[in-house]
Amino acid sequence: MVNTITLLYFARLRETFGMASEKIALPAGVATLGEVRALLAARGGTWAHELAAGRAFRAAVNQDIATMDTPVKDGDEVAFFPPVTGG
Amino acid sequence: MTVRVQVEDFDVSREIAQLRKGNPRIGAIASFIGVVRDMNEGDRVAEMTLEHYPGMTEKSVEEIITQAHGRWDVMDVLVIHRIGILKPLDQIVLVVVTSTHRGDAFAACEFVMDYLKTRAPFWKKEQTGGGARWVDARAADDAAAQRWQSKA
Numbered sequence: 104m105v106n107t108i109t110l111l112y113f114a115r116l117r118e119t120f121g122m123a124s125e126k127i128a129l130p131a132g133v134a135t136l137g138e139v140r141a142l143l144a145a146r147g148g149t150w151a152h153e154l155a156a157g158r159a160f161r162a163a164v165n166q167d168i169a170t171m172d173t174p175v176k177d178g179d180e181v182a183f184f185p186p187v188t189g190g
Numbered sequence: 191m192t193v194r195v196q197v198e199d200f201d202v203s204r205e206i207a208q209l210r211k212g213n214p215r216i217g218a219i220a221s222f223i224g225v226v227r228d229m230n231e232g233d234r235v236a237e238m239t240l241e242h243y244p245g246m247t248e249k250s251v252e253e254i255i256t257q258a259h260g261r262w263d264v265m266d267v268l269v270i271h272r273i274g275i276l277k278p279l280d281q282i283v284l285v286v287v288t289s290t291h292r293g294d295a296f297a298a299c300e301f302v303m304d305y306l307k308t309r310a311p312f313w314k315k316e317q318t319g320g321g322a323r324w325v326d327a328r329a330a331d332d333a334a335a336q337r338w339q340s341k342a
Contacts (some may be wrong), residue, residue: 111243113241113243113311113313114241114313114315114324115313115324159327163243163246163311166243166245166246166249167246168250168309182243182246184243184311184313185313185324185327186326186327187307187308187309187310187311187312187313187327188307188312188313188314188324188325188326188327188328189240189242189271189282189283189306189307189310189311189312189313189314190224190271190282190283190303190306190307190310190312190331
């Protein structure tokens with residue numbers, strides 16, 4: 104059985120990555136947000152640039168703000184976005 | 191509490207009337223209205239587009255309101271935030287807090303707004319003479335939100 108997660112991208116990241124969402128299979132050993140980030144950054148190009156360690160992006164798991172050690176499991180919704188600018 | 195994310199404009203008088211309807215225990219109503227400026231970072235802004243994260247945005251604002259209830263004696267809180275294309279002079283956001291006394295209403299209103307600006311997933315993209323650009327988060331907004339963490 105393959106574990107899948109839904110990835111969502113917002114605002115500048117959505118434009119830079121050229122997509123609003125995608126479903127990916129979770130490879131063995133990918134169990135935290137930080138490991139998902141590394142997986143995406145390994146795509147290179149804008150992915151590596153935008154999701155580099157130290158870049159000012161935010162992330163959420165199942166619509167709660169998350170940190171790099173937040174667990175990610177089958178069926179989760181994981182979102183990456185820039186710092187918020189509403190109001 | 192009421193949280194609405196909507197394209198449509200809002201009527202402040204009508205919203206406040208609705209919120210206080212039939213409640214004689216309310217002694218104070220504090221409100222904040224955010225509106226679109228025509229200048230940002232020295233450039234003229236023709237219009238802006240507000241984007242949000244459906245589901246998470248509403249949830250995060252509800253969590254902020256719950257925190258406000260825990261910290262101050264407030265009766266009800268209403269937040270309306272617009273999305274889509276907005277032009278200078280347009281209303282963006284409304285926060286209304288009802289309470290017995292003004293101190294709690296003022297503080298809770300400012301708290302909700304400060305936290306919304308730094309925690310609720312909304313993003314602004316501005317259309318200027320030099321093209322479109324995503325607005326950067328401001329350190330001043332983080333500092334404004336930070337203040338509440340040292341207060342009881």
